[in-house]
Amino acid sequence: MRKTLTIQGDMCDLIAFREYGTEAASGAIWDANPGLADHGPVLPAGLEIVLPDWTPPELEPALSPVRDGITGGT
Structure with a gap:
């Protein structure tokens, strides 16, 4: 942690x-x-605040029609 x-x-x-x-990251700071x-x-x-160690959450990759085999509805 830093300040x-x-x-x-x-x-x-x-x-x-x-x-x-x-x-x-604002929630982690709060x-x-x-x-x-x-x-x-x-x-x-002039207020000293703690900056926590924070890593963004991993996001799931978006679906790709070609990569994921998604086809049209009919």
């Missing part, structure tokens, strides 16, 4: 995007920082 300081206007989803490349929500959606500057 970072918030800057003026920071919100959890912005921090997630800046640090992990996706807003999807979970790693009990009481963070007490500050409201816009966090005060």
Whole structure:
């Protein structure tokens, strides 16, 4: 885990995007920082927050008609 300081206007989803490349990590940031929500959606500057180790969940590949043998209905 790492730590970072918030800057003026920071919100959890912005921090997630800046640090992990996706807003999807914002839930992990909230979970790693009990009481963070007490500050409201816009966090005060200079607040030290924990950045948890986070890996995006694996997505199932989309179906491909050719690869997966999907044919028309009739």
